[in-house]
């Protein structure tokens with residue numbers, strides 16, 4: 001087991017990439033605090049992990065609310081001990097070109113996608129400093145690496161995550177804390193199921209997404225969770241401040 005008895009806080013753990021990561025980490029022996037705003041699906045993540053013999057506590061958390069984040073970290077610490085691994089996964093998407101984008105939508109996306117990652121890091125760092133070890137993995141996006149029409153606020157939040165990752169990596173390396181991020185391509189999750197439900201021809205869009213990625217398919221949540229496991233565990237002990245694109249090669253293509 002690669003994370004035996006390690007205490008991990010996973011945000012966005014009710015669905016998609018966060019859920020796959022929480023399940024995989026628990027399978028690898030981690031004690032998981034599953035944080036999410038969705039109580040029903042979050043409780044289901046806890047139930048599935050326990051049914052498989054793992055350790056998990058779901059805590060209803062809005063990651064953009066500092067009080068909620070503080071409470072989630074306290075819940076993890078009192079149940080399992082200081083958080084040693086933070087997986088910042090929770091995020092939301094919204095589409096609008098810049099000239100039509102409302103300021104409130106800009107701020108909402110920045111708060112949930114970027115400020116949340118600062119808040120979660122802020123509240124786990126004291127425990128990691130006291131242990132003199134820790135690993136933080138932030139989920140960015142290929143949209144933080146290159147332009148994609150219609151998503152200025154989402155792209156800005158994801159680019160900000162990459163910069164925040166490098167800054168925290170530099171600042172806390174001397175404390176034995178590593179900070180990395182992952183830039184996924186298109187992944188088969190409820191976030192994208194929502195997009196497919198809004199278009200007239202979902203099969204055509206699915207085919208276009210698959211074709212867009214040089215490896216010929218879009219990603220599964222486990223593809224991202226496996227990368228998160230590597231960056232959270234000892235196998236990556238000399239890696240910090242990096243952004244790993246797990247994207248079927250989409251960031252390699254020009255046309």
Ligand SMILES: NC(=O)c1ccc[n+]([C@@H]2O[C@H](COP(=O)([O-])OP(=O)(O)OC[C@H]3O[C@@H](n4cnc5c(N)ncnc54)[C@H](O)[C@@H]3O)[C@@H](O)[C@H]2O)c1
Nearest residue numbers: 012014015016017037062063090091141186187189190191
């Ligand atoms: N799916 C993709 O193609 C893709 C690609 C690149 C990056 N990402 C990023 O990966 C992460 C996970 O995406 P996903 O596709 O699994 O999404 P998803 O919508 O399937 O799951 C996101 C989870 O985050 C939770 N969440 C949303 N707002 C929250 C809040 N304020 N507080 C706490 N929890 C909240 C949701 O309840 C949900 O459980 C996001 O940061 C997303 O931007 C996804």
